[in-house]
Amino acid sequence: xxxxxxxxxxxxxxxxxxxxxxxxxxxxxxxxxxxxxxxxxxxxxxxxxxxxxxxxxxxxxxxxxxxxxxxxxxxxxxxxxx
Numbered sequence: 484x485x486x487x488x489x490x491x492x493x494x495x496x497x498x499x500x501x502x503x504x505x506x507x508x509x510x511x512x513x514x515x516x517x518x519x520x521x522x523x524x525x526x527x528x529x530x531x532x533x534x535x536x537x538x539x540x541x542x543x544x545x546x547x548x549x550x551x552x553x554x555x556x557x558x559x560x561x562x563x564x565x
Contacts, residue, residue, distance in 0.1 A: 494502060501508060517535040525531040 493499075517538065520535050521528065521531040522534045522538070525534060
């Protein structure tokens with residue numbers, strides 16, 4: 484999180500392809516939870532990006548825990564059936 488100021492200002496892969504091929508950006512159907520890696524209700528760009536990063540890490544961690552519990556329970560059920 485301390486490296487936010489060092490992040491590249493260059494476009495990511497998909498944005499680069501859009502620029503290279505001259506595709507027009509369409510209005511999105513849904514803007515997502517944290518568009519442009521920021522939280523919309525915080526006016527400070529550094530704090531907004533930092534909070535978006537923290538939220539993203541927490542969401543990935545929770546998803547990994549849920550996946551782990553699901554896989555472990557399925558494995559235990561298949562072992563107990565044999």
